[in-house]
Amino acid sequence: MKKLLLCSALAVGFGTSAQAQDLMSVYKHLHANPELSLMEVETARYLAARLKAEGFEVTEQFGGTGVVAVMKNGPGKTVMLRADMDALPVKEETGLSFASTVITRDAEGNDWPAMHACGHDIHMTVALGAARELAAKKDQWSGTLIVILQPAEEISQGALAMLGEGLFEKFPRPDYNLALHANSGLEAGYVGIVPGYALANVDSMDITVQGIGGHGAYPHTTKDPVVLAAQMVLAFQAIIAREISPQEPAVITVGSIHGGTKHNIIGEEVKMQLTLRSYSEDVRQQTIEAIKRTANGLAAAYGLPEDKMPIISLRNEYTPSAYNNPDLAETVMAMMKNQIGDDKVVQLDPVMGGEDFGRYGKVEPKIPSLIYWLGAASSEDVAAARSGKKPLPSLHSPFFKPDAATAIPTGVTTMSETAIALFAK
Structure with missing residues (x-):
């Protein structure tokens, strides 16, 4: 009533x-x-x-x-x-x-x-x-x-x-x-x-993690993009924890990750889809640049040549x-x-x-x-x-x-x- x-x-x-x-x-x-x-x-x-x-x-x-x-x-x-x-x-x-x-x-x-x-x-x-x-x-x-x-x-x-x-x-x-x-x-x-x-600011980012494929029994002859992508997923969270001020809200979510074709094949690439969220424009840009630097740095440390660096792009969906x-x-x-x-x-x-x-x-x-x-x-x-x-x-x-x-x-x-x-x- x-x-x-x-x-x-x-x-x-x-x-x-x-x-x-x-x-x-x-x-x-x-x-x-x-x-x-x-x-x-x-x-x-x-x-x-x-x-x-x-x-x-x-x-x-x-x-x-x-x-x-x-x-x-x-x-x-x-x-x-x-x-x-x-x-x-x-x-x-x-x-x-x-x-x-x-x-x-x-x-x-x-x-x-x-x-x-x-x-x-x-x-x-x-x-x-x-x-x-x-x-x-x-x-x-x-x-x-x-x-x-x-x-x-x-x-x-x-x-x-x-x-x-x-x-x-x-x-x-x-x-x-x-x-x-x-x-x-x-x-x-x-x-x-x-x-x-x-x-919040909302950005959608696509990352293609490249690698050098081969047989799962001979991983030393490859550059496994799945392992590299896994390292990136964890490293991205360190951007929020250790690079963005704790007074500034920010989120990095890896919402989708796909790679490989079969149990015993090390593939050529892994595709990731991320959403990035923040309030200020400064934090937004800081997060974007930190992701690019981290992804490329990990790929270089993994021994990938220049033409195998990650392909990183922002979708035209910025809010x-x-x-x-x-x-x-x-x-x-x-x-x-x-x-x-x-x-x-x-x-x-x-x-x-x-x-x-x-x-x-x-x-x-x-x-x-x-x-x-x-x-x-x-x-x-x-x-x-x-x-x-x-x-x-x-x-x-x-x-x-x-x-x-x-x-x-x-x-x-x-x-x-x-x-x-x-x-x-």
């Missing part, structure tokens, strides 16, 4: 019950019809039509499948709200009546099951709901509102593409950027704010860290406490996950930006997890089943009311 009362109270905050029901239908539609990165054609078309109906001037196919919606309402600040559209190649296992059963094609032409396992369906629904609220409350704010629906967040290409096409040159440049992200470990009805670095302007974070935290209650707004620690929203704040001159966490776990699931009965599924899990009926109104209320306050600020 308490949960139902909370939902009803928040629903009043962002419109009539009919509007709340319509937003839930939007959410269910988006959830049941996911599209993968760079393929968000129908999702973009569906939401663009709804934003046009609210009176926005809408530009489609910007930065790929991106959508930019602008509402000018007199002089004043410019506030940008951002939501991401892409889903993940995950087969849904939630058992929801509106669960995705979609098999869809990626940009390379491969067919995959697809699911909104990262909450982007919630993000889009909240952005639409907040846009509606602000359109209906034009007498309460003055300025320019921009709502962007971004493609390809999951592969860290969407923000780069929209900025590259001239987002802040062809449309009014924001004074503030605002976004949210569903949090699978935070109870629905709550929001979490992280001042400063909130999410910059998301930095929440501390003053803005403190201001918004106070705003949201007034909106939904002191006990519903919590300060959280930064995480090593990545989110390309950070790109929008890094342009020069820098734009004060904030991405906050929107609780998505049901109170029942949170209680079960606390009692040790059942762990909460993480983001990207096929079992991620958010309490959308509570999370969405919380998101709409906090995002729309915060935007109004920022226009006034």
Whole structure:
């Protein structure tokens, strides 16, 4: 009953019950019809039509499948709200009546099951709901509102593409950027704010460890890339332990390693895939250079010739860290406490996950930006997890089943009311 009362109270905050029901239908539609990165054609078309109906001037196919919606309402600040559209190649296992059963094609032409396992369906629904609220409350704010629906967040290409096409040159440049992200470990009805670095730099690195193959019975005639790769895996961890300051968070994960063909054959190469995570750009560059130096140094010590040195490359998937302007974070935290209650707004620690929203704040001159966490776990699931009965599924899990009926109104209320306050600020 308490949960139902909370939902009803928040629903009043962002419109009539009919509007709340319509937003839930939007959410269910988006959830049941996911599209993968760079393929968000129908999702973009569906939401663009709804934003046009609210009176926005809408530009489609910007930065790929991106959508930019602008509402000018007199002089004043410019506030940008951002939501991401892409889903993940995950087969849904939630058992929801509106669960995705979609098999869809990626940009390379491969067919995959697809699911909104990262909450982007919630993000889009909240952005639409907040846009509606602000359109209906034009007498309460003055300025320019921009709502962007971004493609390809999951592969860290969407923000780069929209900025590259001239987002802040062809449309009014924001004074503030605002976004949210569903949090699978935070109870629905709550929001979490992280001042400063909130999410990490993320790099994907490929390393091909070369060797000189031969018979497993005569290892002295070879240069075994498997042994060399094993030494590298351990040595990379020493970079974190002994080269990066203990005051600076950093992670090196060797997520994939493959080499060889048969029990008694020493192969020619081993392929490794790494993810590198940090917050500051200095630590990011230090980690990259240390990996290159360590890999090449070990190969040289192993006696490999110059033409057999490791082949090291960074994929074009870099995600910059998301930095929440501390003053803005403190201001918004106070705003949201007034909106939904002191006990519903919590300060959280930064995480090593990545989110390309950070790109929008890094342009020069820098734009004060904030991405906050929107609780998505049901109170029942949170209680079960606390009692040790059942762990909460993480983001990207096929079992991620958010309490959308509570999370969405919380998101709409906090995002729309915060935007109004920022226009006034």
